[in-house]
Amino acid sequence: MKIEATSDLIRIVLGKGHPSTVSEAAKNTEAHGARHPTSARPADLAELGGESEASSRTAAPRYQSAVTQPAAGLARAPELLAAKQRVLSGGRLPAASVRFAGPAEIDVFLGELDQAIRPFEDCLRKAGARHGDRAAQLKAIIKKASIQTSKTRFECPRDMAEFDARLARIVRTGEPIVLAMPEGGGKVPVPLKTGRFGRGPDFAEFLGIKMRAALARVLREFHPGGAHVVVVPDTCLHTRDMGFCADEVRSHLEQLWRDLPRLGVRDEVIVADTLAYLPADWGSVVERSAAEVVASIAEDEAVREAAAAQSRSLMFIKDCGLSDEDEAVLFYAAVAGHPDGIPAGLAAQARAFQAATDEVTPLYMAINHHGIRGLGLIERVVDGLGFSSASYLRASVHAKPGCPRPALSVFHALAPVALLPMHALGVRVIDETPRWGLSFDVVGRMRGWQAVCEATTGRFLFYETTQEGVEMGGACAERAAA
Numbered sequence: 001m002k003i004e005a006t007s008d009l010i011r012i013v014l015g016k017g018h019p020s021t022v023s024e025a026a027k028n029t030e031a032h033g034a035r036h037p038t039s040a041r042p043a044d045l046a047e048l049g050g051e052s053e054a055s056s057r058t059a060a061p062r063y064q065s066a067v068t069q070p071a072a073g074l075a076r077a078p079e080l081l082a083a084k085q086r087v088l089s090g091g092r093l094p095a096a097s098v099r100f101a102g103p104a105e106i107d108v109f110l111g112e113l114d115q116a117i118r119p120f121e122d123c124l125r126k127a128g129a130r131h132g133d134r135a136a137q138l139k140a141i142i143k144k145a146s147i148q149t150s151k152t153r154f155e156c157p158r159d160m161a162e163f164d165a166r167l168a169r170i171v172r173t174g175e176p177i178v179l180a181m182p183e184g185g186g187k188v189p190v191p192l193k194t195g196r197f198g199r200g201p202d203f204a205e206f207l208g209i210k211m212r213a214a215l216a217r218v219l220r221e222f223h224p225g226g227a228h229v230v231v232v233p234d235t236c237l238h239t240r241d242m243g244f245c246a247d248e249v250r251s252h253l254e255q256l257w258r259d260l261p262r263l264g265v266r267d268e269v270i271v272a273d274t275l276a277y278l279p280a281d282w283g284s285v286v287e288r289s290a291a292e293v294v295a296s297i298a299e300d301e302a303v304r305e306a307a308a309a310q311s312r313s314l315m316f317i318k319d320c321g322l323s324d325e326d327e328a329v330l331f332y333a334a335v336a337g338h339p340d341g342i343p344a345g346l347a348a349q350a351r352a353f354q355a356a357t358d359e360v361t362p363l364y365m366a367i368n369h370h371g372i373r374g375l376g377l378i379e380r381v382v383d384g385l386g387f388s389s390a391s392y393l394r395a396s397v398h399a400k401p402g403c404p405r406p407a408l409s410v411f412h413a414l415a416p417v418a419l420l421p422m423h424a425l426g427v428r429v430i431d432e433t434p435r436w437g438l439s440f441d442v443v444g445r446m447r448g449w450q451a452v453c454e455a456t457t458g459r460f461l462f463y464e465t466t467q468e469g470v471e472m473g474g475a476c477a478e479r480a481a482a
Helices: 007-013 030-035 069-076 078-088 103-129 134-144 161-173 203-222 246-262 282-299 301-314 325-335 344-373 377-384 441-446 467-481
Strands: 098-101 177-182 227-232 269-271 425-430 435-439 450-454 460-466
Touching: 069 301, 069 325, 078 325, 078 441, 098 103, 103 134, 103 203, 103 435, 103 460, 134 161, 134 203, 177 203, 177 377, 203 227, 203 246, 203 269, 203 425, 203 435, 203 460, 227 377, 246 269, 282 301, 282 344, 301 344, 325 344, 344 377, 425 441, 425 467, 460 467
Parallel strands: 098 450, 177 227, 227 269, 425 460
Antiparallel strands: 425 435, 450 460
């Protein structure tokens, strides 16, 4: 399919009227108050030469994709095919039963999250204690807290050279460790993943926040200069290409800021106001760069293959525009490659959606590469919070060489380590020691799990089931999909 770099297409990814000042919530942290000057120091395009130092080091192919198999995991879920069969037989996607939890019970659940990650935190301490040199201690802790370390090449001196140099500088100068990473800031607008419940922060996100807070706490025990994990939400940058609702994303961020004190998080984890740090020429740079991505796809087979893989992932992130849940079941079954029996109109709609996703993929890549990396957005956030972009440590939710990928969930079947909170909903497994994980909305509904919501606001918190419900529900879904 030929991709045209038209101005109309490029406008899909461009937002207007972004705020240019730091929100009070972002300022209201210990780190900001102690270290931040009166305003963020902007880095203009002239200083950056139109491209940050980070982007010049990007390995071939130039445009690193942000593909994750769990993002497209909905396509492989047996529950999707079981739901398809149910709808084609005249049934409907089952509605979830709901119970409400009051403040005291929610506090108990938050305590359970702390218990769930305590073994993880203890493992980090043990990893650091095996070394005598401080830099080695800190690196070992970060590695232990990370996943996919072979893909990030944590043991490769060449790929980790800059990381090691920055860590050595932090130890030498006594600066705080700042681990900054773009991630989240909303739930993907895919109804079978996050459903009608999942637009606000839930326990899937709380688990990820607490995991990173545990990492910061352990790093502080080994480094007197302190440690922070800075989360730079990036869903707000993809309202035009992926269909994230700007108002919903903003509401999500503001709610998360209000949730942090209740989670017991002070400045161990700082969730930034990303839009406050966008340079004035963000839109024009992305607009110019989109055409370059399109040209690279046309000329370079490696980039073309990367873009195709990226598009397959984005089909399970981008808003499809369907509000009817049963239509969504059939639509995503067709998108997943199972169009048999699906009405011709919906099957055609799924094919059109695939084509539309192909068209916006170069623009998504332009935002990530030329925008986030090329304009040094993470560096702008780090500097704006009063830290030093010259010595911060960059992390990611996608495995890239030299860039740690911190774990956002504990390790068991209902918490796949690479599934991000923005793609899923929290799950509580009732047991002698309750366990916590993540899953898709369609999984919970097809398995008959109960939704637990906050009594005072009605906000969805998590799905609740038993171990038997996990095992029996999974077996039933497998049989139904066979």
